[in-house]
Amino acid sequence: RRRRNRLVPYYNSEGQLQGWVREEKSQNTRPATSLPQPIRHSQLPISTRPTAPLESNVAPAPAKLTTPIPSAAPPSWDGFPDGRIKCHFTPQQIEDTSQLVVYWAADKLPGKRGSPTAATPDKGNISRFNCAGVVECDSKVCLSQIAPGENILRQLQSECTCGSKLFHRSCRFQWSIARYIDGAVFESNHTHTHSRYTHLLV
Ligand SMILES: [Zn+2]
Ligand SMILES: [Zn+2]
Known part of the structure; x- marks a missing residue:
């Protein structure tokens, strides 16, 4: 029809x-x-x-x-995608992954308005993000990996819980989500320059 x-x-x-x-x-x-x-x-x-x-x-x-x-969605979508990924999600899989939830702190990049009911992903609604990196401890023996907040400069004025200085490590990991009539296409590149967060705030 x-x-x-x-x-x-x-x-x-x-x-x-x-x-x-x-x-x-x-x-x-x-x-x-x-x-x-x-x-x-x-x-x-x-x-x-x-x-x-x-x-x-x-x-x-x-x-x-x-x-x-x-x-299918990666067997275990845990909200921390890493590396090169390109995969398709059905509407059901989008629901099962809480709308492709991503827990990495990120900066929004220019996307494409498109339409979520478009027939193809490239004409769909496309959003893009760049990982915001991590706030790290200067100490070689401290493993603190803190999620960057809205104001990273202010975070860097604090000390790590171990008392050492903090610095911001940037990250090249980018991802995009193209929503269209049959679901969504998730695409990412690069590997994170950091591991998962150990702390959300200093
Ligand atoms: Zn520390
Ligand atoms: Zn990253």
Whole structure:
């Protein structure tokens, strides 16, 4: 019934999202008997395969059954993403992860208004962030890693609980969240220059 063609993700051998292709509604893709195997479908983690029939009032078209299942949320979304990530979240997974909650303190970067009901992620509502780094203790033996607050300069005027000076370590980790009609695409790069916080405030 929808006029737009669905976008279908495709993956490399590691199961990472490589991009999106339009599912052409041509004569060639209609027959259900000899559809080509979805790319890398067999390599998706077991947990991403459907285990129950789709809840839907409308019976899914046969072609849909062979559509590669978008990669699932990381098995344990803990709110502290790190490293290069590119993965797709279904609306259910977005709900299960408290709207893709991220606990890293961050500076908001210019995003793109777009529309959360857009047909593709790139036309969706895109928000971008840069990790705000960490406030660290000057002492080699102290492991304090303090979450940067609104006013880092003021934080740096305090001493660490161990009595040493504090300094701010910046971080290159950036992430973006593109929301669109079928969910969201989370993308990040770089590895944090610091570990998780041990303290929220000095
Ligand atoms: Zn300290
Ligand atoms: Zn960071």
